[in-house]
Amino acid sequence: MPIIPVNYYIFLAVALFAIGIVGVLTRRNAIIIFMCIELMLNAVNILLVAFSKMHHVAAYALDKTTTVGTEAQLFVFFIMVVAAAEVTVGLAIIVMLYRNIHSVDINFLNRLKH
């Protein structure tokens, strides 16, 4: 069986997270920024699943009936649950924003300063 170092998954997750950060910093469309936040959430999910499997492989070598690593996958499941709720409310806020200022450009949102 092939061995994939967990480093590769770390680098993939970090790269996806950095791309999400760059997207949040460069774009002005609120929906795109929201999508980049989703991208970062998914990068973290990959990392959690990879560490869960790493932990499980190490424990499985000693005990064939171990269920170590289940908690991390459940944690990813709960992250997805919270993300679904968060997307609903966030998109409702963006729709309300669009009704009020007729744009989703975040540069029009600096009026809290004045």
Place this chain on the structure above:
Amino acid sequence: MHITEILFWMLTALALFSALMVVSSDNPVHSVLWLILVFIAITGHYILMNAQFLAIVNMIVYAGAIMVLFLFVIMFMNLNKESEPQKSVWLRLAAVVSGGSLLLILVAALKDNTGYINSMKGEGSIGLIKNLGKTLFTEYVVPFEISSILFLSAMVGAVVLGKKENSSPAA
């Protein structure tokens, strides 16, 4: 090269390229479609790691429900054209430099990890729904039920936020 490694590199390349296209494409609808490709690649990674329940949930919830919601909102606002004003070149350059610095620092800090996965034949039934469901409904049943309250409050909040103000009887 084993087929698992070939699949790993293909899925990684697909995920990174699609993520770059999400950030760089001008049309928001194209961004959503590229993001769906990212989620499909991530689902493939979950399958490679034998986390089959999470793969299915990721496919249904993220690539299905959430992305359809995004697409629906974009269509609803009629944003499917290249009308977004760009930030200045210097701001974008600074953003790319800071994101690249974050990438560099995280990689440098984490590169000494020596763990590995996908190593043993017959290993790994923790990602199957039998094991996850048993744990979810015994140890984690209280957070599971609380998440239903979270969904209810999110639904009420979305309806309240999305309602037109002048149509409410109190206004």
